[in-house]
Amino acid sequence: MVFEKIMVGNLQLENRIVMPPMATAKSTEDGKVTDELVAYYGERAANPNISLIITEHSYISEQGKAHAKQVSISSDSDIDGQSKIAAEIHKHGKKVIAQINHAGSAASPAVTGMQPVSASAILLPGKPVRGEYVEPRALTVTEIKGIVAEFAAAAKRVKAAGFDGVEIHSAHAYFLNQFYSPLTNLRTDEYGGSLDNRLRIHLEVIEAVREAVGSEFAIAVRLGGCDYMDGGSTIEDCVYAAKVFEKAGVDLIDLSGGMCRFTLEGRDEPGFFQDMSTAVKAAVSIPVILTGGVKTLEEAETLLQKGAADLIGIGRELLKNPKWETFI
Numbered sequence: 001m002v003f004e005k006i007m008v009g010n011l012q013l014e015n016r017i018v019m020p021p022m023a024t025a026k027s028t029e030d031g032k033v034t035d036e037l038v039a040y041y042g043e044r045a046a047n048p049n050i051s052l053i054i055t056e057h058s059y060i061s062e063q064g065k066a067h068a069k070q071v072s073i074s075s076d077s078d079i080d081g082q083s084k085i086a087a088e089i090h091k092h093g094k095k096v097i098a099q100i101n102h103a104g105s106a107a108s109p110a111v112t113g114m115q116p117v118s119a120s121a122i123l124l125p126g127k128p129v130r131g132e133y134v135e136p137r138a139l140t141v142t143e144i145k146g147i148v149a150e151f152a153a154a155a156k157r158v159k160a161a162g163f164d165g166v167e168i169h170s171a172h173a174y175f176l177n178q179f180y181s182p183l184t185n186l187r188t189d190e191y192g193g194s195l196d197n198r199l200r201i202h203l204e205v206i207e208a209v210r211e212a213v214g215s216e217f218a219i220a221v222r223l224g225g226c227d228y229m230d231g232g233s234t235i236e237d238c239v240y241a242a243k244v245f246e247k248a249g250v251d252l253i254d255l256s257g258g259m260c261r262f263t264l265e266g267r268d269e270p271g272f273f274q275d276m277s278t279a280v281k282a283a284v285s286i287p288v289i290l291t292g293g294v295k296t297l298e299e300a301e302t303l304l305q306k307g308a309a310d311l312i313g314i315g316r317e318l319l320k321n322p323k324w325e326t327f328i
């Protein structure tokens with residue numbers, strides 16, 4: 001099945017292997033694309049085993065910047081640089097989707113010069129990926145609408161830069177994921193409490209992004225569907241969310257962890273999020289990506305055969321070795 005074609009919205013993918021987003025810190029301090037970054041993507045796009053690259057998280061606003069040398073999509077002046085990445089990947093006949101992100105309370109004040117913002121004034125659970133977390137400020141409803149508009153503006157730039165689609169990042173304890181998880185969303189207004197309320201901002205972002213990019217452009221959501229923590233989001237929540245996203249016009253569901261980030265403690269078997277992806281795949285008709293722990297084409301094939309997902313992400317193996325499984 002690995003080498004079977006599949007449609008994602010109107011996009012035809014030549015096989016079932018995806019390079020998932022991975023931050024490289026190869027941009028300039030102000031988030032501009034460098035030749036080194038373009039070359040990095042070119043090397044991986046040349047790999048015949050992959051059909052789609054989802055590029056690393058681009059920040060949609062200065063306040064949402066996660067780390068130094070993260071790539072930017074926060075300004076129209078970023079379109080030119082981002083278009084070089086899209087063109088380089090297209091040169092190798094591969095499709096490319098750009099991931100857009102706001103870091104929320106995971107943003108570093110040392111980088112942004114601002115107090116972080118989030119659904120609630122609460123520190124993220126778990127170990128910080130880098131540095132120390134700073135307590136964020138809870139957003140007002142007006143400010144939430146402002147961030148929704150920033151996602152839409154960023155998506156419009158992604159389209160202008162020549163990408164084939166846009167991925168909205170709601171995984172790994174970043175901004176949208178902070179609204180989704182009951183561990184970090186303690187709001188008592190229409191954006192907190194029930195799962196429908198915790199998904200409200202997602203639907204607003206999806207609607208605004210769709211409005212910005214038009215009906216033909218592929219929209220993916222990367223959802224950290226389950227926190228794998230006491231009191232956190234569950235696989236049932238994730239199945240419900242995926243159905244809601246499908247109904248809202250999302251073309252692709254890309255699954256990963258929530259507050260647990262992209263790994264699970266003590267687990268490194270191929271497809272360690274397959275309990276989540278299998279349940280989601282059974283509940284929706286749009287394609288589902290499973291990423292985490294897959295090291296070989298054979299492992300990907302086994303997961304596809306057993307119905308764990310429609311597409312398999314290969315992250316760290318491609319990061320280490322652009323010629324992964326090519327035997328060139």
Ligand SMILES: Cc1cc2nc3c(=O)[nH]c(=O)nc-3n(C[C@H](O)[C@H](O)[C@H](O)COP(=O)(O)O)c2cc1C
Pocket residue numbers: 020021022023024056057099169171172222256262291292293294313314315316317
């Ligand atoms: C260095 C590094 C950077 C990452 N950056 C991102 C990112 O920008 N956006 C994202 O959604 N996931 C990111 N991830 C998670 C990967 O997309 C993927 O889910 C993770 O590496 C697990 O897959 P693997 O076992 O195949 O590596 C990153 C992972 C690594 C190792």
